[in-house]
Amino acid sequence: MRSVTTRDDPPRVLAPYVRVGFxxxxxxxxxxxxxxxxxxxELWEPLLxxxxxxxxxxxxxxxxxxxDGPCGADAHRAxxxxxxxxxxxxxxxxxxYDPADRYSRHALFYELSGADAVQVQLRLARARVTLLGCGGIGGLVAVTLATAGIGELVLVDADHVELSNLTRQFLFTEADIGLPKAEVLARELRRRNRDCRARAVVRRVGNREDLKALPACDLVVVSADSPGLTGTVNAHCARSGTPWLNAxxxxxxxxxxxxxxxxxxGCWxxxxxTAGAPEGEPxxxxxxxxxxxxxxxxxxxxVNMLASSLAALDVLRHLGGFGVPASLNRRVGVWSHxxxxxxxxxxxxxxCPTCSLTGLPVERVR
Ligand SMILES: [Zn+2]
Incomplete structure (x- = not known):
């Protein structure tokens, strides 16, 4: 038999997520x-x-x-x-897989996708994500990213916690009513992962100048319901080369x-x-x-949980480099009923009047 070095032939184990059934x-x-x-x-016994x-x-x-030895399989079956x-x-x-490690179950998920879990976790730790909107979707995306090990989150929202938020903005409590959402969210994220730097920005963002005043980042998540914000973010991100996602x-x-x-x-x-007003019909x-x-x-x-969890998974896929984001080149909707x-x-x-002028090289991904 050809001799191999450990470097060429590293030890591997059966992944804990492998089950067998009949x-x-x-x-x-x-x-x-x-x-x-x-x-x-004929393969069942040697395989098991x-x-x-x-x-x-x-x-x-x-x-x-x-x-070749104890198993006794012939060359074909082996x-x-x-x-x-x-x-x-x-x-x-x-x-x-180290069961005691904080990210051990996520590591298995990354390996299941065929990625190197150690490298994925390192990429997430180096990433900075900006969240425009810290409400029902933004808050749930934020906690998913923070607990997954994203290095830094910039939480942008001018609103304060209201009683009617509590049906879906689960990180806020009755005691938080009246406090700035971004600050409460940052506090809750730090409680869940001290390694995630959560920065609150209590400010309304409506135009390009507002966006330029925020720190540069690796990805922007837009979940604020201010009219026209998606178009403004899209134009800003096209010019700055920043990936972004709407949820x-x-x-x-x-x-x-x-x-x-x-x-x-493609871009927004x-x-x-989205449906708009008819042209020439004032x-x-x-x-x-x-x-x-x-x-x-x-x-x-x-419904907030559904949108935020699927959006957060695509953010993690993109930044961590495992799997393929489901929302690349498409906007997806799940009918909850x-x-x-x-x-x-x-x-x-x-x-496209927005992204064709950026001069960025196009790399087709799907
Ligand atoms: Zn475009």
């Missing part, structure tokens, strides 16, 4: 994205023996010796079962995306994403403006 005449190795049906009865062997750290050379374990993120580096709800639909990465994806202005436009001015969204705790999906394409328009 159903309807088939053996299943793993569940979810790593599930592999094994129909060939090899998986059992990998409960302790093993190099590939040790595994081959085991298959190759087949080794490939089954190798191909689907079933084996992870021996050092990856909101439209009545009972939880909405997130598009995740705009300047120079890589590449496609018409009377109708005036009536519509009057009707819409009294709109109050029926905000609901679970029947779980159907709505999607709006936001592929880049080469003639």
């Amino acid at each position: 159903q309807d005449g088939t053996l299943f190795l793993g569940f979810g994205s790593i599930r592999r049906p094994v129909h060939d009865r 023996r090899l998986a059992d062997h990998f409960r302790a750290p093993r190099t590939r050379a040790e595994a081959r010796s085991f298959l 190759e087949a079962v080794m490939r089954l374990l190798d191909d689907g993120n079933h084996l992870i580096p021996a050092h990856t 909101c709800y439209v009545n009972e639909i939880a909405v997130w995306g598009p995740l705009v990465v300047p120079g890589v994806t 202005d590449c496609r018409s994403l 009377e109708l436009s005036g009536l519509m403006a009057g009707i819409n001015a009294r709109y109050q969204a029926p905000s609901n705790g679970p 029947d779980l159907s999906l709505d999607g709006q394409d936001t592929e880049r328009d080469p003639a």
